[in-house]
Amino acid sequence: MCLALPALVTELLPDDNAKVNLGGIAKTVSLALVSDVKVGDYVIVHVGYALSVIDPEEAAQTLALFQEMGELAAEPQA
Amino acid sequence: MCLALPALVTELLPDDNAKVNLGGIAKTVSLALVSDVKVGDYVIVHVGYALSVIDPEEAAQTLALFQEMGELAAEPQA
Amino acid sequence: MKYIDEFRDGEVARAIAASIKAEVDAGASYHIMEFCGGHTHAISRYGLEDLLPANVRMIHGPGCPVCVLPIGRIDAAIWLARQPGVILCTYGDMLRVPGSKRVSLLKAKAEGCDIRMVYSTMDALKLATTHPDQQVVFFAIGFETTTPPTAVAIKQAQALGLTNFSVFCNHVLTPSAITQILDSPEVRELGTVKLDAFIGPAHVSTIIGSRPYEYFAEEYQRPVVIAGFEPLDVMQAVRMLVRQINDGRFEVENEFSRAVTRDGNEKAKSLVAEMFELRRVFEWRGLGMVPYSALRLKEPYAAWDAERRWDVPQDTPADNKACECGAILRGVKKPLDCKLFGTVCTPENPMGSCMVSAEGACAAYWTYGRFRDAAPGDAEGPEPESDE
Amino acid sequence: MKYIDEFRDGEVARAIAASIKAEVDAGASYHIMEFCGGHTHAISRYGLEDLLPANVRMIHGPGCPVCVLPIGRIDAAIWLARQPGVILCTYGDMLRVPGSKRVSLLKAKAEGCDIRMVYSTMDALKLATTHPDQQVVFFAIGFETTTPPTAVAIKQAQALGLTNFSVFCNHVLTPSAITQILDSPEVRELGTVKLDAFIGPAHVSTIIGSRPYEYFAEEYQRPVVIAGFEPLDVMQAVRMLVRQINDGRFEVENEFSRAVTRDGNEKAKSLVAEMFELRRVFEWRGLGMVPYSALRLKEPYAAWDAERRWDVPQDTPADNKACECGAILRGVKKPLDCKLFGTVCTPENPMGSCMVSAEGACAAYWTYGRFRDAAPGDAEGPEPESDE
Amino acid sequence: MTLPRRAHPRPLDIAHGRVDLTHGGGGRAMAQLVEELFIKAFDNPALNQRNDQAAFDVPAGRMVMTTDGYVISPLFFPGGDIGSLAVHGTVNDVAMAGAVPLSLSAGFIIEEGFPLADLKRIVDSMARASREAGVPVVTGDTKVVEKGKGDGIFITTAGIGMVPPGVEISGDKAQAGDAILISGTMGDHGVAVMSQRESLGFETDILSDSAALHTMVAEMIKTSPGIHVLRDPTRGGLAATLNEIATQSGIGMLIEENLVPVRPEVRGACELLGLDPLYVANEGKLICICAEADAEVVLAVMRAHPLGENAARIGTCRADSHHFVQMKTGMGGMRVVDWLAGEQLPRIC
Amino acid sequence: MTLPRRAHPRPLDIAHGRVDLTHGGGGRAMAQLVEELFIKAFDNPALNQRNDQAAFDVPAGRMVMTTDGYVISPLFFPGGDIGSLAVHGTVNDVAMAGAVPLSLSAGFIIEEGFPLADLKRIVDSMARASREAGVPVVTGDTKVVEKGKGDGIFITTAGIGMVPPGVEISGDKAQAGDAILISGTMGDHGVAVMSQRESLGFETDILSDSAALHTMVAEMIKTSPGIHVLRDPTRGGLAATLNEIATQSGIGMLIEENLVPVRPEVRGACELLGLDPLYVANEGKLICICAEADAEVVLAVMRAHPLGENAARIGTCRADSHHFVQMKTGMGGMRVVDWLAGEQLPRIC
Ligand code: SF4
Ligand code: SF4
Numbered sequence A, B: 001m002c003l004a005l006p007a008l009v010t011e012l013l014p015d016d017n018a019k020v021n022l023g024g025i026a027k028t029v030s031l032a033l034v035s036d037v038k039v040g041d042y043v044i045v046h047v048g049y050a051l052s053v054i055d056p057e058e059a060a061q062t063l064a065l066f067q068e069m070g071e072l073a074a075e076p077q078a
Numbered sequence C, D: 001m002k003y004i005d006e007f008r009d010g011e012v013a014r015a016i017a018a019s020i021k022a023e024v025d026a027g028a029s030y031h032i033m034e035f036c037g038g039h040t041h042a043i044s045r046y047g048l049e050d051l052l053p054a055n056v057r058m059i060h061g062p063g064c065p066v067c068v069l070p071i072g073r074i075d076a077a078i079w080l081a082r083q084p085g086v087i088l089c090t091y092g093d094m095l096r097v098p099g100s101k102r103v104s105l106l107k108a109k110a111e112g113c114d115i116r117m118v119y120s121t122m123d124a125l126k127l128a129t130t131h132p133d134q135q136v137v138f139f140a141i142g143f144e145t146t147t148p149p150t151a152v153a154i155k156q157a158q159a160l161g162l163t164n165f166s167v168f169c170n171h172v173l174t175p176s177a178i179t180q181i182l183d184s185p186e187v188r189e190l191g192t193v194k195l196d197a198f199i200g201p202a203h204v205s206t207i208i209g210s211r212p213y214e215y216f217a218e219e220y221q222r223p224v225v226i227a228g229f230e231p232l233d234v235m236q237a238v239r240m241l242v243r244q245i246n247d248g249r250f251e252v253e254n255e256f257s258r259a260v261t262r263d264g265n266e267k268a269k270s271l272v273a274e275m276f277e278l279r280r281v282f283e284w285r286g287l288g289m290v291p292y293s294a295l296r297l298k299e300p301y302a303a304w305d306a307e308r309r310w311d312v313p314q315d316t317p318a319d320n321k322a323c324e325c326g327a328i329l330r331g332v333k334k335p336l337d338c339k340l341f342g343t344v345c346t347p348e349n350p351m352g353s354c355m356v357s358a359e360g361a362c363a364a365y366w367t368y369g370r371f372r373d374a375a376p377g378d379a380e381g382p383e384p385e386s387d388e
Numbered sequence E, F: 001m002t003l004p005r006r007a008h009p010r011p012l013d014i015a016h017g018r019v020d021l022t023h024g025g026g027g028r029a030m031a032q033l034v035e036e037l038f039i040k041a042f043d044n045p046a047l048n049q050r051n052d053q054a055a056f057d058v059p060a061g062r063m064v065m066t067t068d069g070y071v072i073s074p075l076f077f078p079g080g081d082i083g084s085l086a087v088h089g090t091v092n093d094v095a096m097a098g099a100v101p102l103s104l105s106a107g108f109i110i111e112e113g114f115p116l117a118d119l120k121r122i123v124d125s126m127a128r129a130s131r132e133a134g135v136p137v138v139t140g141d142t143k144v145v146e147k148g149k150g151d152g153i154f155i156t157t158a159g160i161g162m163v164p165p166g167v168e169i170s171g172d173k174a175q176a177g178d179a180i181l182i183s184g185t186m187g188d189h190g191v192a193v194m195s196q197r198e199s200l201g202f203e204t205d206i207l208s209d210s211a212a213l214h215t216m217v218a219e220m221i222k223t224s225p226g227i228h229v230l231r232d233p234t235r236g237g238l239a240a241t242l243n244e245i246a247t248q249s250g251i252g253m254l255i256e257e258n259l260v261p262v263r264p265e266v267r268g269a270c271e272l273l274g275l276d277p278l279y280v281a282n283e284g285k286l287i288c289i290c291a292e293a294d295a296e297v298v299l300a301v302m303r304a305h306p307l308g309e310n311a312a313r314i315g316t317c318r319a320d321s322h323h324f325v326q327m328k329t330g331m332g333g334m335r336v337v338d339w340l341a342g343e344q345l346p347r348i349c
């Protein structure tokens, strides 16, 4: 029910809307619940509304953490 | 458009209506436009209304006239 | 079926036919107009022309209320059907009749208008009670026969206090149309058209009685026989008219005495008189503007008059110029004289009044009688011409 | 798809799994509740249980707003849909959920109610503008994630002066539900159920932020990791919780820092605060009456409140007595412990909260995981029992 | 641990249930509907294979294939229903080639909300008609459309059959001089259906003639394999069907009104509604056109069959470049019997 | 005197006209529609006989028959329309028995008011698909229902075909150990159709995969006449179809998520709508189950065909009294791939 997905903002539209793209799928969503969104941002989209903007640095850090942990774990296993 | 047919009144119904029968087909019609209709009468039915009551004697006379004329005509022909 | 089967006896028909043949004056010709589409239909459907001598010619009059309704009124009905919230209902005969640009009620329905066929004015009233949030307009057409049922419905709407029911009234009057034909220059002055006698309406006369025809018979010196719509009624009427013509009489005779009296149906007549008034003039398709030939609701019944409730368009688009209906209705021409007949004008795509219902002269001829003039070699007709 | 594909990398999943395996204490057991149906779904759909050590057990919490909506509210929505002139619209998830007598919105629709699925509250508003003669009721359900979009729609309805739009509000609050579970006797007092740690909501937290969980962590001395709904997010959260448990810590950690901040979405939060107020108590299917766990519209927005516009029934029909949802949601039982599971209760005919949507514990197990406990010989189940 | 596992834990609630969108979704609800309602009713080896197509052996020869959609309203009428009609109509179109019907397919398009009880009644009736005719429904399909996008149920059946060697029946084979026979009274089906339309407001005891004609056709063919044309006068009635044949064969026809059998109730209803029985639909009657020499014996075979008791010779084909169907009326006059010009009739097939 | 006589004096006004009730009444308006629109488009000897059934010669052998109703909305979608779909879908159901399709029937149920221009576009597309497939529409039927009692147009096609000797393909023939192959990417059709639904509010360039698969099947059969099962994963997608086969054959299956080809756009749309590509409909793809020994060569034949470029082996059949279809997920875990539990999808076939 709380299905929400990260989508790339490709165009800002009138009425506080934006065009977003997800894997080649374009969709118009409302920006009424977020501020300062720019083209190129990724937003979390839920029932047609952007809920938050993805922080790319945090995302990179989380991914790095996966790798690191993976590597840490892989060692004793290997 | 002025399609109208003689049908036998089989039953008087409330609200100035009657059940009529035509060749085994039963139908409810309005008697709002006629007076003193009895079961057993034939009425001329048009768009769901009885327009007049058939006079059986006049009908018999007309039929007799057909016969008579037919006989009259048949003679010189034969 | 009593009072039907006896009047469709083929044996008797042949006997009456023999009697007519015996009575006609071989050197004379008899031009008999049946005013009513009901008679036209009976003549065509039973092939009665084949039973009549060649010098008795039947002329098919304008007595079909579907046929004579002008295009403008059909357009107006479609206009009403297109108003938001309106359910337009009418008798099935009207659905296929095209108005301007070939749009019929059936086509308007296909486009999304709410248009219903009813078999009785009671059905229309029922629609109004079951659809209180919508406006039910009854598209009323017909002669004196069909007017009283409309009147009953309005009375009932009044009694029920129904505010969402109204009537788009197109009821027309028989006598005015007959007068118009007899007053036409070809008939009255030029004498180019012979109109020797009339078969008078069957069911119209159950309401108005035989008395109204007495004026014509005398004024225009033409015999009239009121006749039923069964084939033997028609044959007998012809027989009676031939005899009057031969005798030089011009009386009103009543072949349909089993249902028609001299005074008609007083109850129905007074109801109509109470509720309706004459229009000063009304257009008849094929006949043009005919004075005092139609009815409208009187002021006290204005609440049920669709023409007062809506600003119904009053346009009067013309028929195709090539249409010969006017001449056909006065007996001046025959369907085959019209170059649209069977090419662009057919019952599926009628261009004029006479093709509109099976009771019209052109439609009856096309549907039932066209074998008569078909030469063996002309199976492929010409390319259809445009009608625009 | 950026920010999706990277979080579904099977290689990395196996590496994290290996890391978890390496870190767990073989002699201990780890009971981790994922509150959110989104996590439940990810675990089942990706078969993540197979990647976890046997002594790490996932307990599926009540975090699916479809599942926890009590039957009475579904009945009330159907009641609203049956009111004349009403168009009831809602998210697709709600349509198949049966209320009393197994009548769902889908069945009510089949019976003739005008019920529409919408993908956004904007669609519901659009319906109201395009159907001015009808009353459009938006059947609003959802946690903190889904409440702000409802608020935006009401704001817009206010701005447009729409008088034919209203909201049947069933928005519920995450923290109250977690508290309810932790306060349950089994967990708090009897200690019969071990609940060692929580995976905190992903998208709910984008709105409310991570701060509200700090109270739990401290009050109930349980670690919380807020995690995204992708499989690697879940694996990582388990990894982080195992480590906290091993360390004896009970902190709030944020695995989903790419989208969740400590304070959440201020704009959304203040909009919700302006428009909604707490209900004193609200029924949660499977949990019973939970104090201060749901929202209703404040007085200034009464005009858009369907519960104020209609006298919506407030019945509270009970679930089937045999349904074990309450125990399952608290981790006391598993789906197979319910004798209705798979016999009379299936996703096509759910009898209780946990079978209602794919995010419920029973439905997820039935749909994705039931192979796990299937013995080779038991292919034919028992005859279904009646549920009445 | 025992895992309960039944495909459909709860049987369909036929008495109270309604078709909803899940019954057309390709999921378990649809599989259950197919299993508990359709397969149970039609039960035959080809269908029971549960494939998306049925397989069966055919001999070499001339095959015919036909299809008709059934959209009749009301669905239930005196003497039948949309289910039996969907079998009879398509069996008859196969039989009208002189063919022996082999098998039928059935496609259902059901409106959301349709009562399962009505669906079962229709499917059972269809299965009964199929069994009685000895023509199995070997394959089928179900679609569900949203409320307001259908009208309860539409059924489209297709049928195949094998033409016996030497038989060459086709609408273009009528010749001048051929006899025109019909197998019974005209208009029963149409009037029976119309009598159920509340808006038409009449009552009668008449039953639809809906029936499968292939056994009678088989007898006719056996006696006279040289029959030229067979056709069932369904939509548009005798008039439309004779006109079709006249056009196809490039001939004219002359029939006689007094020879066309019409039940009194059908005449009565037609008078009342302003219809002509020649244009009213039949669903268990056929037109047979054969050489004059065959006419008497074919007529005798028809009359000996229960579905042909009232069979009659109604006229003769003749040369006519206009392809007119003409009729000598009961009055002794002549008229054209034209195509239907689009009358407003209720949906009767 | 010359009597004009043409069957239809005025040609159909395709550009502006609409279907009305007279087009289904059995009269001249209907005859004209059939003549000027249907017969003109489909033009083949069997249909051109204008009988109520088509006749053609068949050899002795094993025949298959199938039917499907097409109620798709919207009627036109990227990569096809209801007309081409009604040909492809039924040709495919014939081909899924390994049969060579012979001929099709087509029943049209049209809503009053439907634009003639759209009808022509659909019929022309259908005729094109039929010509390209080499499978003629030999017989048909048209019904018109009142406005509000239909949804533009429904088409029900039936198809027949002949199974080459020695071929015995059926859904109940899968065996433990058999390979499970699919001919390409999953979900293209369903997503293409959904993208046209305004209410779903998304845009994509993806095209429906709607195509007739019989030529590819013929190649496969030629190489490996012993193929066990063929089926097209239409309604309910791969998931429903695998479950059907597993139940029918009384086996289990194990497939691997990473081996199932799915286009990125299909994945994207599914993420957005909360759908699983395994449940989304295809109209130009097939599932093939064959002996392990045949798997490689069948796969090679599929890949060599333009419609099988992305063919892949996705798993293996295995003994399982529960008939579970299981999947190894991309994460390395296991799950059941269950039937669809009645999701809310737009009408996609
Ligand atoms: S054929 Fe048509 S256009 Fe010509 S006169 Fe008759 S109705 Fe008028
Ligand atoms: S199987 Fe159904 S009845 Fe049993 S606990 Fe789960 S939801 Fe409740």
Ligand SMILES: [Mg+2]
Binding pocket: E066, E067, E068, E093, F052, F053, F140, F141
């Ligand atoms: Mg057919």
Ligand SMILES: [Mg+2]
Binding pocket: E068, E089, E090, E093, E234, F052
């Ligand atoms: Mg047929």
Ligand SMILES: [Mg+2]
Binding pocket: E052, E140, E141, E142, F067, F068, F069
């Ligand atoms: Mg199918």
Ligand SMILES: [Mg+2]
Binding pocket: E111, E147, E148, E149, E150, E151, E152, F148, F149
């Ligand atoms: Mg409907």
Ligand SMILES: [Mg+2]
Binding pocket: E092, E093, E096, E231, E232, E233, E234, F052
């Ligand atoms: Mg037929």
Ligand SMILES: [Mg+2]
Binding pocket: E052, E053, E140, E141, F066, F067, F068, F093
């Ligand atoms: Mg099929």
Ligand SMILES: [Mg+2]
Binding pocket: E052, F068, F089, F090, F093, F234
């Ligand atoms: Mg199919």
Ligand SMILES: [Mg+2]
Binding pocket: E067, E068, E069, F052, F140, F141, F142
């Ligand atoms: Mg047909």
Ligand SMILES: [Mg+2]
Binding pocket: E148, E149, F111, F147, F148, F149, F150, F151, F152
């Ligand atoms: Mg519709």
Ligand SMILES: [Mg+2]
Binding pocket: E052, F092, F093, F096, F231, F232, F233, F234
């Ligand atoms: Mg298939």
